[in-house]
Amino acid sequence: MNPFHHKDGELYAEDVPLRRIAEDVGTPCYVYSSAAITERYQRYATSLSGLNARIYYSVKANSNQAVIATLGRLGAGADVVSVGEMYRALKAGIAAKDIVFAGVGKTRDEMVAALQAGIHQFNVESRGELLTLNETAVSLGKRAPTVLRINPDVDAKTHAKISTGKAENKFGIDIAHAAEIYAEAASLPGIEIIGLACHIGSQLLDIAPYRSAFAKLADLTRQLRGSGLTVGRIDLGGGIGVSYRGEQTISIDDYTTAVMETVGNLGVQLEMEPGRSIVADAGLLLAKVINVKEGVSRKFVIVDAAMNDLIRPALYEAYHEILPIRAPGDDARVERVDVVGPICESGDLFAEQRPMPPVSPGDLVAFCTAGAYGAVMASTYNTRPIAPEVMVKGGEYQVVRPRLSYDTMIGQDVVPSWL
């Protein structure tokens, strides 16, 4: 289902006209569809239902508590990468026993907080981290439930900045060192070593890298078991890509087949950490055209959203479809424009030479597929308030994070008395 659709010439989110949200909440603002989030999650749950598998929603993709709570109520756990995310997940109603803590640089304080909370699992990414976790757990009289995140040295064939499974990436324990470190983990009093994990990257469009990574984990599992070690769990990470501009992506059923054919007969508990594929196309960024400027060589559409609200185009040259809220008529002209924000950087560019129906100041536009890695990556650069977030359910909507006020932003600075 597409939660965003034109009706009577206007773009709606479920049963709510986006124009009404813009008038009520102001722009820019993020809008999420709870029906779409629910449906995206259910697709995973249904497809994986024949397997011994559990879904830990990757909170980094969209950590609004309304989103986490929606997924928690459907049965998802949470994959977090900081204690801040752990606190958010807990506050949104996810139990500590349903939280997985991944990340390449967990601090000792974070380990203490997660051990005291009693989380489900630590995904450990290096020998140094393993030893620190051991010491920390022993000092608290606890054992840390642990899986080792393996770097399988597989090319995920995605953008270099979001590829995580090659040996040159900072993530995970090199597969060549995995057996030795796993055996060491099994000997440590503060570590309960349970299994393995991997996550080879984000926005994967091809199933082949998954197959080779999972096959490597299956071989490693057999090798470890051959040396008398126990491997009871494998966390397969996230990464399934979404279609930003009509590209073909991996179907969840094909993914499930690849899982079954590689690690499905090892008798282990399986875990997945999807983020983007659950929330990306369940959200959009709503903005207003401030001005249309005719340059010598180009036409610029200047909108009130900027790279501080949605950084993906500036950071990864990512494509987001831009839809006018008023549906263009059949005979509408199309013109090539640069869509830019008001920030003082030439990189504050959402789209270059994009064919679009003509728009005028005051018109509303939507940046599509912005539910993942949108609001969570926002900043206050240029002292721009963080955009509010709105969740829609059927004909209802609610602001799930208000716009940050200027007073809140500016009020945090302290001018030293000794100046």
Ligand SMILES: Cc1ncc(COP(=O)(O)O)c(C=O)c1O
């Ligand atoms: C360890 C880990 N798990 C899960 C995810 C979620 O990935 P995605 O949003 O691509 O599904 C990420 C982000 O890439 C990650 O680093």
Ligand SMILES: N[C@@H](CCCC[NH3+])C(=O)O
């Ligand atoms: N921020 C990235 C995804 C990073 C995935 C996190 N490991 C994006 O917007 O595509």
